[in-house]
Amino acid sequence: MKILVGISKAPDTTTKIKFTDGDTKFDEAGVQFIVNPYDEWYALVRALELKEAAGGSVTTITIGGAEADPVIRKALAVGADDAVRIDAQPTDAFFVAEQVAAYAKDKGYDIILMGKETINYNGSQVGGMVAELMDLPYVSNASKMDMDGSNATIERDIQGGIEVLEVATPFVVSAAKGMAEQRIPNMRGIMAARTKKLEVVAAVEAEALTEVTKYALPAEKGSVKLIDPENMDELVELLHKEAKVI
Amino acid sequence: MAVLVFADVLDGKVTKSSLEAVHYGSKVAAEKGTDNVVVSYGNADEQSLANLGKYGASKVLVNRTVSDMDPSKLAKLVVAAKEAAGADVIVFSQDYTGKSVAPLVSAKLKAGLVAGAVDYPNLADGFVVKKSVFSGKAFAEVKVNTDVKVVAIIPNAVGKEEGEGSATVEEFSADLGDSRITVKEVKLETSGDMVPLPEAELVVSAGRGLKGPENWGIVEDLADVLGATTACSRPVADIGWRPHHEHVGQTGIAIRPDLYIAAGISGAIQHLAGVNGSKVIVVVNTDPEAPFFKAADYGVVGDAFEVLPKLTEALRKFKSAG
Numbered sequence: 001m002k003i004l005v006g007i008s009k010a011p012d013t014t015t016k017i018k019f020t021d022g023d024t025k026f027d028e029a030g031v032q033f034i035v036n037p038y039d040e041w042y043a044l045v046r047a048l049e050l051k052e053a054a055g056g057s058v059t060t061i062t063i064g065g066a067e068a069d070p071v072i073r074k075a076l077a078v079g080a081d082d083a084v085r086i087d088a089q090p091t092d093a094f095f096v097a098e099q100v101a102a103y104a105k106d107k108g109y110d111i112i113l114m115g116k117e118t119i120n121y122n123g124s125q126v127g128g129m130v131a132e133l134m135d136l137p138y139v140s141n142a143s144k145m146d147m148d149g150s151n152a153t154i155e156r157d158i159q160g161g162i163e164v165l166e167v168a169t170p171f172v173v174s175a176a177k178g179m180a181e182q183r184i185p186n187m188r189g190i191m192a193a194r195t196k197k198l199e200v201v202a203a204v205e206a207e208a209l210t211e212v213t214k215y216a217l218p219a220e221k222g223s224v225k226l227i228d229p230e231n232m233d234e235l236v237e238l239l240h241k242e243a244k245v246i
Numbered sequence: 247m248a249v250l251v252f253a254d255v256l257d258g259k260v261t262k263s264s265l266e267a268v269h270y271g272s273k274v275a276a277e278k279g280t281d282n283v284v285v286s287y288g289n290a291d292e293q294s295l296a297n298l299g300k301y302g303a304s305k306v307l308v309n310r311t312v313s314d315m316d317p318s319k320l321a322k323l324v325v326a327a328k329e330a331a332g333a334d335v336i337v338f339s340q341d342y343t344g345k346s347v348a349p350l351v352s353a354k355l356k357a358g359l360v361a362g363a364v365d366y367p368n369l370a371d372g373f374v375v376k377k378s379v380f381s382g383k384a385f386a387e388v389k390v391n392t393d394v395k396v397v398a399i400i401p402n403a404v405g406k407e408e409g410e411g412s413a414t415v416e417e418f419s420a421d422l423g424d425s426r427i428t429v430k431e432v433k434l435e436t437s438g439d440m441v442p443l444p445e446a447e448l449v450v451s452a453g454r455g456l457k458g459p460e461n462w463g464i465v466e467d468l469a470d471v472l473g474a475t476t477a478c479s480r481p482v483a484d485i486g487w488r489p490h491h492e493h494v495g496q497t498g499i500a501i502r503p504d505l506y507i508a509a510g511i512s513g514a515i516q517h518l519a520g521v522n523g524s525k526v527i528v529v530v531n532t533d534p535e536a537p538f539f540k541a542a543d544y545g546v547v548g549d550a551f552e553v554l555p556k557l558t559e560a561l562r563k564f565k566s567a568g
Contacts, residue, residue: 013496013516017383037497093361097353116345119381119496123361124340128317128349137426138317140346143490153430157491158315158342159256159263160442161434167427177497178490209358213374214387218522224529224539229548232560235528238544240564243526245505246448246472 001056001147001169003047004104005080006114006126008090009064009071010036013119019215026120026215035075038115041182042175047113048079049180050147056110057081063090063099069198076193077185083196088203091211093121097129098206105134110150110169116141116176124174131172139167143178249275250333251303252324253286254315254343259294260286262401262445263339265301269406270399271337272302273366278335281305285327285418287320288313292415299411307331307418314429315343319422321350326420328355328394335367340398341444348398357394364403364502364523367395381496381519401445402502403523435491443494446475449503449524451494453479453517455510455531455550459487464554465509471561477501479511495520507557509550513538530554 011017011031018027035044047058060075060083062068072083086099104112112134117124124140131138143162144155150169155162157176185193227235239246251271253264260268268284275282284303286295288310295306307327312319324347328336336351338344340362352359360375364385368374373395379386390396443449450469456462462476469476476492483493494501496516502523509530511517518541521527529542530553539545546553 011380013381013519015380016515017380019384041497093349093359094353094356097349121379122377122381122500123359124345125349125352125359125361128346129353131317132321132350132353138346138350139427140317141342156342158432159254159261159444161432163315163429164431164433165427165429171426177493209352209356209390209392210360211389211391212386213389215379216385216387218383218385221541221543224542224545226545226547229546229553229556232546232553232556233563235544235546235557236560236564239505239526239528243505243543245526246561246564 001050001054001111002109003051003056003058004109004112005039005044005047005058005060006100006112007039007044007060007062007072007075008036008118009033009062009068010118010120013037017217023215024213033071035071036115036118038117038119038175040075040078042177042179043113043115044075044078044080045180045183046145046175047111054147059084061086061100061103063088063096065089072198073193074185076196076198077189078183079189081196083198085198085200086203087200092208093123093125094129095206095208097126097133099203100126100130101133102204103201104130112136112172114174116174127172127174134172137167137171139165139171139173141176142173143176145173145179247334248281248283248331249278249335249337250324250328250331251282251284251337252344252347253284253298254339254341255286255288255290258289258291260290260298261341262441263341266401266404266406267337267339267399268298268301268303270366270404274335274337275302277369283307283327283331283333284413285324287323295415296412299413300408301406302409303413306413306415308415309418309420311419312422315346316425316427317346317350318426320347321354322422323420324351325354327418330418334394336394336396338396338398340400344398348396352396355394356392357396358390358392359396359398360388360390361398363397363399366404367397378523382500382522383519400502402447435489440475443475443477443492443499443501446501447504448472448474449477449501449505450474450507451477451479451511452482452509452550453511454481461551462488464551464558468507468554468558468561471558471565479517508538509554511538512536513541
């Protein structure tokens with residue numbers, strides 16, 4: 001089983017978000033970067049489990065400059081065999097998908113796995129775009145995936161429930177919570193990651209279809225209105241008359 | 247050029263989030279001075295489709311040959327309908343189906359996609375749409391630089407308005423290619439009439455402060471009286487007190503209900519990320535220093551075991567008074 005896992009760099013989940021350059025850029029000063037949790041906890045770990053069960057290889061792919069290398073090393077420490085970095089800034093989802101598709105084409109991956117979304121852009125776009133560009137079947141928001149030879153049985157989240165489906169390799173799948181459990185890299189993994197192959201590949205010509213023109217933070221909340229725990233009638237009254245939500 | 251909206255179907259009915267997408271499409275079409283055409287599929291019943299007129303659809307194209315949620319077929323259907331309708335704006339809901347199909351349509355047409363929009367496009371300076379980023383901690387204005395634009399609107403972000411009108415419904419055929427996935431089973435988890443979390447307008451949520459899964463009765467009672475959907479914090483889903491599909495937060499489901507009531511949840515930044523799109527937040531916590539109070543509109547410093555039943559009782563009184 002030859003598996004490619006999309007790994008993207010994301011700010012740590014506790015990051016306080018700030019912007020710079022007239023609110024046109026995310027302020028990276030002092031920000032701790034991690035592997036996007038959906039890519040790491042679910043996509044990468046499930047890929048490793050499948051490899052451990054049936055043999056094969058797990059390669060990660062990241063679009064980014066050299067500043068992404070520490071995050072890529074972290075994915076290698078978790079257990080990926082080797083890594084590829086496409087040397088370009090990830091300007092939008094389509095640009096990223098074009099890079100992944102161009103690299104993966106002709107390499108014979110059985111499964112291309114990635115997290116269902118990044119925690120910084122929250123688009124859920126790249127997986128579907130890669131599938132379309134490579135003319136492969138796409139399964140999104142998968143919470144369980146079992147392989148039997150080249151056939152996969154996958155559970156994916158749908159509105160109000162779960163759908164069970166079957167698909168044959170090769171295919172593209174995006175991973176949601178439930179697909180695997182987070183693995184904490186051990187010292188051996190961290191040491192081994194230092195010498196694993198991290199190949200840097202030039203980007204292909206591709207265009208971004210969208211651009212972010214400005215960022216903004218949500219409006220500050222006014223201060224909380226405290227209600228006496230003995231007076232829930234007052235809360236109901238406020239929700240009805242003031243907030244008008246019931 | 248027209249606006250085309252994709253409408254998803256569940257149990258023969260157009261879904262609530264798709265009604266919002268149709269309403270969204272009608273607003274964009276009105277501003278452009280054009281038609282709002284809807285494309286749907288499967289076993290959508292005729293009346294449910296004609297009713298889309300009330301949400302601003304002028305015409306509905308329906309393809310009965312595809313019944314499963316097969317992203318590849320649905321993407322081909324949407325592209326064929328876009329050609330037939332002469333549309334240059336395509337609207338999806340950013341629900342599970344939209345997340346599966348919209349990226350394929352975007353890549354097929356090389357048309358820029360704004361996935362997770364929270365507002366109508368600003369057409370004054372090209373086509374700029376506000377979207378949620380950093381898991382609800384910020385917004386981005388995204389400009390689409392292609393002739394055809396694709397927007398996927400987050401459920402419950404702009405709501406919907408029901409007016410008068412009836413849409414004409416036409417059968418629509420297109421070459422959708424072969425199926426490459428086989429759907430074996432569909433398991434619906436939400437019980438009874440409970441609205442699925444991403445679409446819910448009222449949500450009651452609880453965390454570790456509830457001390458154990460056996461104590462969720464008071465949460466369910468409150469949700470029941472309100473007609474709300476239940477949710478939970480991440481630790482509670484992780485230790486198995488509640489199912490994973492109830493977990494709201496940065497790594498769970500992001501929701502934006504009108505009212506979010508949180509009991510026994512301290513309000514870690516990761517939890518807030520998933521819920522701070524809520525219009526009104528009520529926090530019940532024994533600890534007056536809980537960070538959640540800073541993000542709340544209304545707060546009750548008290549024990550959930552006492553406060554929730556009292557709130558349920560007060561609501562019951564309010565409801566029966568009409």
